Amino acid sequence: MEALRVALLGAGTVGSGFVKLLTAHAERLATLGTEVRITGILVRDPAKPRPAWVPTDRLTTEADALLADADVVVEAMGGTGRAQELVLAALEAGLPVITANKALLAEAWDALKPHALEGLLFYEAAVMAGTPVIEPLSGALRGSSLIELHAILNGTTNYILGRMETGATFQEALAEAQAKGYAEADPTLDVAGIDAAHKLAVLARLVADPSFPWEAVRRHTRGIEHLTPAVLRAARGEGKVVRLVASLYAQEGRWHARVRPVKLPQDHPLAQASLSQNALYFKGDAVGAVCIVGGGAGSLVTASGLLGDLYRLLEGYPGHPPLPAPVPAPAIEASRFEEV
CATH class of the missing domain: 3.40.50.720 (NAD(P)-binding Rossmann-like Domain)
Known part of the structure; x- marks a missing residue:
């Protein structure tokens, strides 16, 4: 052996x-x-x-x-x-x-x-x-050109927002997340959206551009520190939930990446991710919509x-390859979510 x-x-x-x-x-x-x-x-x-x-x-x-x-x-x-x-x-x-x-x-x-x-x-x-997303995006889903990608990529913020929906304050929900091991002692990277932005940059190089720049994601990143239980309750009254969503989509012939809190319809696949779970929604021209949900931390x-x-x-397989060349941004209109 x-x-x-x-x-x-x-x-x-x-x-x-x-x-x-x-x-x-x-x-x-x-x-x-x-x-x-x-x-x-x-x-x-x-x-x-x-x-x-x-x-x-x-x-x-x-x-x-x-x-x-x-x-x-x-x-x-x-x-x-x-x-x-x-x-x-x-x-x-x-x-x-x-x-x-x-x-x-x-x-x-x-x-x-x-x-x-x-x-x-x-x-x-x-x-x-x-929860596998790198392998599908660098493998089977390459057979379908990306139209849009949206994802909940940070379990800490998802847990905090879920608890705030039930009335907990931001600080109370954060303390619970830290006690459960979902959040670090210094939670800045999580709650400021930087952790999700890091992950979105990785995904963008698998589906849009192998050289997608980190700063193009970083400068369009906002976190959840400003949110209150009242804001989340108001969204619920509209039949929506507030989540920190990382998005990659085409606009005016270019790929755009953003991380920010948005209002999702309650029946949207991403809204089904519970507390510390992560979820990714991929829409391609051939495969249609694919959603992957599972544990994203711990x-x-x-x-x-x-x-x-x-x-x-x-088993003899190589590591995960980025795209060999940039994929042209499609002219198809992507989903729009109201930012909070």
């Missing part, structure tokens, strides 16, 4: 979840003829308390030695900076990288794109965690996406 040496970068919420799932899948992975071994886990502080299933003897602060002894890198650090440095070092050494890091993919795409085109970059877990949900990409690698 062959051995596959995995270097894990990060042992936080997602990284520790990956260790747990990998252990549970050991026998199933072995049926592929490979013994998957985590040879090291890069952390800042090896003495920090961690779940019992994280092997303390694999913890290290020595990144160079860890990468030199790896066949594949699983990145669960998040953010840019150090994560970008290590991911690029691995890719430039020819190592496949599996990542859930939407910020890195969104903001450092110019450096990552050549490696994605080589098939070395796997990133299903970067958008909607373990330790094991995200880790399952990372593990799914490891299976993809072991």
Whole structure:
């Protein structure tokens, strides 16, 4: 049986979840003829308390030695900076990288794109965690040209808005989301819409333009901090719900990307996503409307996406390719939602 040496970068919420799932899948992975071994886990502080299933003897602060002894890198650090440095070092050494890091993919795409085109970059877990959208958009749905895409891409804001509909204040709903592990101690990236914008940039490169710029999404992003229970109740009175929606659509011959709170009809497919769920609505010229709904956050949900990409690698498939060339923006009018 062959051995596959995995270097894990990060042992936080997602990284520790990956260790747990990998252990549970050991026998199933072995049926592929490979013994998957985590040879090291890069952390800042090896003495920090961690779940019992994280092997303390694999913890290290020595990144160079860890990468030199790896066949594949699983990145669960998040953010840019150090994560970008290590991911690029691995890719430039020819190592496949599996990542859930939407910020890195969104903001450092110019450096990552050549490696994605080589098939070395796997990133299903970067958008909607373990609920598959990267694979469908880079595979089967390429057979249908995009007319419009709308998505709820942040479980934290979806949870907060759902609770505010029942009367909770923004701060009360945020505190609940943090207590349940949906929101970080600093929730700015979530509630300001930046997390959803990162993910929309990733999706835009799969369906519209392989070089879609991050700033084109960032400058058209608004969050939910200004919303109140009264605003949400008023929308309910109109037969609508308020959700933070990321949209990609054509207008005047160009692709446009936006993240903002909008009023959705209560029977719209995106409105059916409950609390911490994510949802994506794709409308194509041939396939029509496709909606994907599922868990979009959490330790094991995200880790399952990372593990799914490891299976993809072991089964001999390349990483997720961006579009080979930009897709012309259609002349068809896209859906319009009232912004809040």
